[in-house]
Amino acid sequence: MKKYLEGLPKKIRELVYLAKDLAAYRRMPAYLVGGFVRDLILGVRNFDLDIVVVGDGIKFAEYFARALKAKLIRHKRFGTATVVLKPGLKIDIATARSEIYPLPAHLPVVKPGSLEDDLFRRDFTINAMAISLAENDFGRLIDCYGGVGDLKNKTIRVLHALSFIDDPTRIIRAIRFEQRFGFKLDAGTLKLLKEAVRAKMLKIVEPQRLRDDLILVLKEAEPIKEIMRFKELTGFSFIDKHLVAGAKTIGLLRCADKEIKWFIRTHPRRRALDSWLIYFIALTDNLKSPAIKPLVQRFALKRGEEIRILSYKSAQLKIAPALKKKDINPSELFSCLEPLSYEVIILLKAKFGGACLRNNIDKFFLNLNGARISISGDDLRRLGLEPGPHYQKIFKSILNAKLDGKLRTRQDELRLVKNIIRRP
Numbered sequence: 322m323k324k325y326l327e328g329l330p331k332k333i334r335e336l337v338y339l340a341k342d343l344a345a346y347r348r349m350p351a352y353l354v355g356g357f358v359r360d361l362i363l364g365v366r367n368f369d370l371d372i373v374v375v376g377d378g379i380k381f382a383e384y385f386a387r388a389l390k391a392k393l394i395r396h397k398r399f400g401t402a403t404v405v406l407k408p409g410l411k412i413d414i415a416t417a418r419s420e421i422y423p424l425p426a427h428l429p430v431v432k433p434g435s436l437e438d439d440l441f442r443r444d445f446t447i448n449a450m451a452i453s454l455a456e457n458d459f460g461r462l463i464d465c466y467g468g469v470g471d472l473k474n475k476t477i478r479v480l481h482a483l484s485f486i487d488d489p490t491r492i493i494r495a496i497r498f499e500q501r502f503g504f505k506l507d508a509g510t511l512k513l514l515k516e517a518v519r520a521k522m523l524k525i526v527e528p529q530r531l532r533d534d535l536i537l538v539l540k541e542a543e544p545i546k547e548i549m550r551f552k553e554l555t556g557f558s559f560i561d562k563h564l565v566a567g568a569k570t571i572g573l574l575r576c577a578d579k580e581i582k583w584f585i586r587t588h589p590r591r592r593a594l595d596s597w598l599i600y601f602i603a604l605t606d607n608l609k610s611p612a613i614k615p616l617v618q619r620f621a622l623k624r625g626e627e628i629r630i631l632s633y634k635s636a637q638l639k640i641a642p643a644l645k646k647k648d649i650n651p652s653e654l655f656s657c658l659e660p661l662s663y664e665v666i667i668l669l670k671a672k673f674g675g676a677c678l679r680n681n682i683d684k685f686f687l688n689l690n691g692a693r694i695s696i697s698g699d700d701l702r703r704l705g706l707e708p709g710p711h712y713q714k715i716f717k718s719i720l721n722a723k724l725d726g727k728l729r730t731r732q733d734e735l736r737l738v739k740n741i742i743r744r745p
Contacts, residue, residue, distance in 0.1 A: 322452050323460035325361045333368050336412065337454070340372055343384050345456040350375040352436060352451040352463065359447050362472055363502070370412040373439050373451065378402065378416035385414065399431055418442070422487040426525045429487070437465055444491045445498065446471045446478045475504040485517035489526050492517060492555060493534040500546045514554065523559035531559065532620040539597035545574050548604065561608060561616050570607055576671035577603045584667055588686060592663070598626055599664050602633050603671070610634045633665045641669055644678045652721035654681055655689045694719045695731040696738065704735075706742060715741055 326337055337353070344351035351374045360367035374381040379395055382402035386393035392405040400416030419434035420442040429442075440449040440463075451463040462469070471478050477499050485491050492514055499506055506514065517523075523531065538547045548566065551557065557564040566574075581596050605616065613634060617627045640657050643649060649657075658666055670682045696719065698712055706712075719737055722728045728737060 322361070322462045326452070326460055329361075330368070333370070336370060339388060340370075340385065341454045341456065341459055343381065343388065344374075344454045347381065347384060349377070349381050350436070351381060351454040353454065354440070354451045355443065355448050358450045358452055358462075359468070359472065361452075362450075362469065368410060372412065372414045372454070373417050373436065374414060375417045375436055376433075378414050382412075382414040385412065400433070415439075422483075425486045426489050426522060426527075436463065440465055441480055443480065444484065444488070444494055446480060447476075447498070449480060471507075475502065476507045477504050477510060478507045479510050479513060482513060485513050486520075486522060489517060489522035490530055490534045492523060493531075493538060496547055496550045496554065497534075497538050497541060500543070500550055501541055518555050521559075523555065526559075528619045529621050532622070535560070535601075536597050539600040544597075544600050545571075545578055548574060548600075557604070561605070561612060563608060563612060564605060565607065566604060567607065570604065573603045573606055573672055574600060576674060577668060580667045580671045584663070584686075591686075591690075594663055594667065595626075595629075598629060599667055602630055602664070602668055605630075606672070629662045629664050632661060633668055636661060636665055636669060637672070641673045641678070644669065644681050645673070645675060646681075647677050649681060650725055651684075651689060652724040654685055655692060655720075655724050658682070658685045659690065659692075689724060692720065692724060694723060694734055696734045700735065701738065704738060704742060 326334065329337065340351055340353075343349070351372055353370065354373045355371040357367055357369060357371050359365075372378075372381075378400050379397065379402045382393060382395070382404055385391075386402075386404045389404065389406065394403045394405065396402060400418060402414050404412040404414065406412070417434055417436050417439040418431045419438035420429035420431050422429050436451060440451060443449040446466045446468040448468070449466045450468040453459060453461040453463060455461075466480055467478075477495055479485065479491070479495075485495075495506060495510065495514060498504065538544060538551075541547055549571070552566050552571075557566055577599050581594060581599060584591075584594060605613065608616065613630060614627075617630055622630070640661070643653065643657050661669075666682060666685075670679060694716060696716075698708065701712060701715065702708065706715075715738060718741060719728065719734050722737060723734065728734050
């Protein structure tokens with residue numbers, strides 16, 4: 322595996338060699354493990370290093386963070402830590418451990434273990450390989466459970482018969498990896514997965530854990546593939562008992578996917594979309610409004626995510642009809658869309674994509690989004706107007722006139738302010 326490691330970008334290669342030097346100096350056996358090893362063999366870009374230490378992973382992480390002058394986040398309950406180098410680049414370091422699940426779908430009880438114990442507790446064979454960082458056998462691949470063979474055969478396989486019972490979120494991950502890599506579940510794994518689904522194991526998982534794995538699915542490059550596989554293997558009642566992804570829902574998902582790609586292509590300098598949230602809202606579109614808030618709360622979504630989900634429901638009734646008007650004024654169009662998030666606007670375009678609505682949304686993004694006036698409260702005070710709620714009314718009148726093409730310069734705005742002030 323040395324040649325694979327040598328082919329890494331310089332910065333990542335330096336981190337690997339730092340881990341190697343620390344392991345030798347501190348006499349702490351350390352290994353690269355998990356998805357990083359898998360992706361290294363596959364030739365897939367993945368720069369999130371995952372290191373297991375036989376002994377004290379947190380102590381090793383402290384040495385590592387100190388050497389890099391980096392931020393360290395400790396998780397003492399599990400004997401793990403994360404070294405944060407910069408946004409998007411982190412190193413997860415764990416103590417090699419074994420796990421016992423006291424009850425199905427509950428968090429495991431962990432205790433220190435060997436490397437083999439640590440690899441055996443993982444979800445699939447392709448994620449249960451390690452690369453030695455020891456000085457005397459640096460780069461040696463350790464594959465106790467046939468991961469390399471399964472990578473070659475494009476197979477997703479669990480390590481033991483209770484895998485989906487111990488941790489039902491592995492059902493979600495099995496589908497995610499299968500679709501991401503174009504692999505297949507091996508026959509035994511597929512049988513175990515279906516048995517766990519029939520036993521309704523996903524319904525007893527803590528909702529926040531479901532949320533985290535579901536978000537990872539929706540962040541995949543082609544999430545609709547995963548969604549179709551969920552439809553086939555599990556259904557969506559683990560999200561909500563009334564959730565059924567029928568033809569209309571799948572159609573909306575496909576339209577949303579198209580509009581996301583349009584937005585990224587057409588407006589590359591605007592803020593990045595939370596694409597996963599668009600897919601989530603589209604997936605749950607058939608749920609009635611009263612069911613949405615309990616779902617959001619059960620999944621403990623962030624406040625901003627909740628606002629966007631609920632605003633989409635209300636926008637369908639209040640905003641969509643106005644957007645279908647051919648002769649809508651720019652100021653009215655701005656008033657409709659400016660308060661909405663990009664995610665909600667994309668969904669409205671996907672769901673109600675008639676020619677007028679599409680043209681109006683295109684016009685908003687091209688000409689109106691983010692429009693501002695030149696004057697401020699200081700200008701109004703200089704004109705002798707005392708501060709108060711009327712300031713906002715004046716600003717709105719100026720902005721509407723500007724949007725509708727009646728004002729072009731700062732002087733035009735000031736003239737209109739003076740006219741407004743003079744009115745009885």
